[in-house]
């Protein structure tokens with residue numbers, strides 16, 4: 001099943017191409033790219049090129065290196081994950097409208113029919129998730145990419161999904177809401193894994209997850225180096241029991257035993 005902008009992706013500086021494959025412990029990983037700097041992303045993502053390119057291993061294919069003491073990149077300790085907050089008072093618009101030239105359409109494989117959601121109520125979300133969307137996020141209705149992709153993410157039979165849309169079109173909500181909706185809060189084991197290309201993105205996505213899922217009781221953990229001075233390799237840490245794990249590609253090396261099994 002695929003979902004994407006109608007026109008072929010070109011390396012335009014204002015377009016972000018995102019493939020989000022939401023997989024609740026299935027194979028794959030997700031990567032999101034934006035303009036010059038990287039942006040959001042739950043299982044496998046790649047830019048859609050119009051011509052074949054040579055496949056090379058990149059930094060994203062390598063496991064995280066151990067944190068060096070002089071590493072200036074932000075860590076969870078620097079940022080204090082428990083107090084993550086997004087200042088939604090700075091939001092100007094209550095609606096997320098797509099650019100005039102956006103032409104997002106659904107392309108599905110197989111015979112499964114999906115109806116686009118006109119409102120968040122159409123998605124049969126749990127009340128605590130609706131409250132998170134309205135009260136915490138202050139969203140009023142789904143953006144176009146959300147209206148198309150969320151029914152696919154939330155409706156069985158669940159299939160792989162690739163989604164592409166412009167920068168700031170609301171893709172993060174697609175996979176965050178997908179994880180929050182499909183995780184069982186009563187089962188205290190990892191159920192969703194969100195792999196991001198950078199630690200910064202992992203932290204940003206964790207912010208959104210915590211805010212959107214504030215009333216759900218769903219637990220989450222950022223699987224990136226937590227302390228630059230007392231770094232413990234993830235292979236030597238205690239088993240993770242959080243229901244949603246967000247991390248960088250090194251996270252993919254987590255074994256089943258480390259995920260609380």
Ligand SMILES: Nc1ncnc2c1ncn2[C@@H]1O[C@H](COP(=O)(O)OP(=O)(O)OP(=O)(O)O)[C@@H](O)[C@H]1O
Pocket residue numbers: 016032034039040093094095096137138139140141142143146165166167168169170171172173
């Ligand atoms: N349905 C919505 N209604 C109103 N605002 C929304 C909605 N969905 C997302 N937003 C807001 O729009 C902004 C951009 O959303 P988001 O970061 O999810 O987009 P994105 O497509 O993931 O962006 P990027 O490509 O830059 O990563 C955020 O401030 C987010 O809170």
